[in-house]
Amino acid sequence: xxxxxxxxxxxxxxxxxxxxxxxxxxxxxxxxxxxxxxxxxxxxxxxxxxxxxxxxxxxxxxxxxxxxxxxxxxxxxxxxxxxxxxxxxxxxxxxxxxxxxxxxxxxxxxxxxxxxxxxxxxxxxxxxxxxxxxxxxxxxxxxxxxxxxxxxxxxxxxxxxxxxxxxxxxxxxxxxxxxxxxxxxxxxxxxxxxxxxxxxxxxxxxxxxxxxxxxxxxxxxxxxxxxxxxxxxxxxxxxxxxxxxxxxxxxxxxxxxx
Ligand code: ADE
Numbered sequence: 001x002x003x004x005x006x007x008x009x010x011x012x013x014x015x016x017x018x019x020x021x022x023x024x025x026x027x028x029x030x031x032x033x034x035x036x037x038x039x040x041x042x043x044x045x046x047x048x049x050x051x052x053x054x055x056x057x058x059x060x061x062x063x064x065x066x067x068x069x070x071x072x073x074x075x076x077x078x079x080x081x082x083x084x085x086x087x088x089x090x091x092x093x094x095x096x097x098x099x100x101x102x103x104x105x106x107x108x109x110x111x112x113x114x115x116x117x118x119x120x121x122x123x124x125x126x127x128x129x130x131x132x133x134x135x136x137x138x139x140x141x142x143x144x145x146x147x148x149x150x151x152x153x154x155x156x157x158x159x160x161x162x163x164x165x166x167x168x169x170x171x172x173x174x175x176x177x178x179x180x181x182x183x184x185x186x187x188x189x190x191x192x193x194x195x196x197x198x199x200x201x202x203x204x205x206x207x208x209x210x211x212x213x214x215x216x217x218x219x220x221x222x223x224x225x226x227x228x229x230x231x232x233x234x235x236x237x238x239x240x241x242x243x244x245x246x247x248x249x250x251x252x253x254x255x256x257x258x
Contacts, residue, residue: 001031001104001155004074005144006067007111008049010037012141022149025158033148036074041066050113059115067110067121080108083127084147086140087112090129093147095170097130101147102154109148111140173226174215177207209235209244 039047050060081104194206
C-alpha cells in the first residue's frame with residue numbers, strides 16, 4: 001500500500017511513523033508512507049500555504065493550490081483510490097472504514113488545520129472527509145496518524161499472527177473481552193477462575209459472555225446493530241439464570257474509583 005500525507009507540519013507526522021507496528025510495516029515493505037510538506041508546493045518565495053478568510057474573521061485558511069499541486073505530485077506514479085481530508089465535519093472514522101481502506105492500494109491524506117481549509121478542497125480535490133471524533137484538534141496530523149495506524153495494522157503481515165486483527169474489538173461488532181495476566185490477585189481483584197482452571201471451551205465461552213455483556217452495558221449503539229447468534233442468547237440466559245457476576249459494568253469504566 002502507498003500512503004501520501006500532505007501537511008504543513010511534516011515533523012508532526014514523521015516523528016510518529018517509525019514506532020510500533022507502523023514502523024515494522026514500513027520496514028518490511030508492507031506500506032510505503034510519503035510525507036509531503038505543503039510549503040514545498042507553494043508558488044511564491046515565502047512558501048505561502050494559507051491566507052486570511054474571505055469576508056474577514058480571525059485565523060488563516062489553507063489555500064487550495066498547494067494542495068492541488070501536492071496531489072498531482074502524489075498521483076504521478078499511481079492514481080489514488082481515495083483522497084481523504086481530515087475534518088471535524090467529516091464522516092466518523094470507524095473500524096469498518098479502516099477495513100474498507102485497508103483493501104485499497106493508494107491513499108492520500110490531506111491534513112486540515114483548525115482555522116479552516118478552503119471549501120474548494122473539500123468540493124473539488126478530496127474524495128472523502130473523515131473525522132476521528134467530536135472534538136477539534138489544532139491540526140489534522142494526529143487524525144491522519146490515527147487513521148493510518150488503524151488501516152495499516154489490518155494489512156496482511158502487519159501484525160504477528162498472535163495478534164490477528166480478526167480478534168479485535170469491533171471486528172465482529174462487539175467490544176473486546178477483558179484480559180488478565182499475572183499476578184493472580186491485584187488490589188483484591190482476582191483473575192477469573194474460568195481463565196485459570198477452565199479448558200479451552202470454557203475460556204472461549206467466558207470471553208464471549210464478557211464481550212456480549214460489556215457491549216450491552218457500555219455501547220448500546222453497537223449492541224443494537226450487532227448480529228448475535230442463538231448460542232449467544234443461550235450464553236446470556238444461562239449466565240443470568242446462574243447469577244454469574246457481571247463484573248464489567250458501565251460504572252466500572254466511567255469512574256467507579258472516583
Ligand atoms: N481536525 C481537527 N479536528 C479533527 C477531528 N476531530 N477529526 C479529524 N480531523 C480533525
